[in-house]
Amino acid sequence: MAETPRYAHLITLLFLGSAFVIFVCVIAAAVAAISKAGRAAKFAAGGAVLTGLGYFALLFGVALATGDKTLPPAEWKYFCEADCHIAYSIESAQEASTLGGEAKPITAQGRFVVVQLKTWFDQNSIAPFRGNAPLTPDARVVRLVDERGRRFPPLPQAGAVLHAASTPLSEALRPGASYATTFVFDVPADARDPRLLINHENSPLHGKIYLALSPGGASTAAAVR
Secondary structure (H helix, E strand, O other), rough: OEEEEOOHHHHHHOOOHHHHHHHHHHHHHHHHHHOOHHHHHHHHHHHHHHHHHHHHHHHHHHHHHOOOOOEEEOOOOOEEOOOEEEEEEEEEEEEEEEEOOOOOOOEEEEEEEEEEEEEEEEEEHOOHHHOOEEEEEOEEEEEEEEEOOEEEEEOOHHHHOOOOOOOOOOOOEEOEEEEEEEEEEEEEEOOOEEEEEOOOOOOOOOEEEEEEEOOOOOOOOOEOO
């Protein structure tokens, strides 16, 4: 398993600690200013500024220090939410040249890669007092990425052609619950070693964590219905 953003607990502690120090410095600066202690006010204000700058320097330093990582099949990629963890793992992956039945098949411009992704609310990641309230996952961006770094979005209409049970990633879950989502990608014939990237925009500059489809890419089928 791997967690994103990297070192999420450390970053949270740094944020809370920095916010507390800045709050204390601002209060001290305000009291000093009211008391006309100009030197103390400047010192406290400077402490607030330096703490803020130090936090952002550490934040971006940690982000730049994290490299890309590819998880093997069946491994879980965890997203650290506010009070719990949502995990993702690939259940299956297939390649095909056409989708759908014989009546209305869809032909790939390159080749189709059909990925079934499992979403799981890890009940072991919450505090006992949280309860069984549902959680709606944050927005996710899903892309298939080949070895050259080219990114391919899922096809919006292909899932309907497959008539496969597919739950949107925005569906709420209760602790311990899970569901499956089917994604279809049309990738060029020369796309090699495709990996799945599930991401959000909350971790700028962080290294990416990919999910490998299989040891050799994906199992191949002539058509998927």
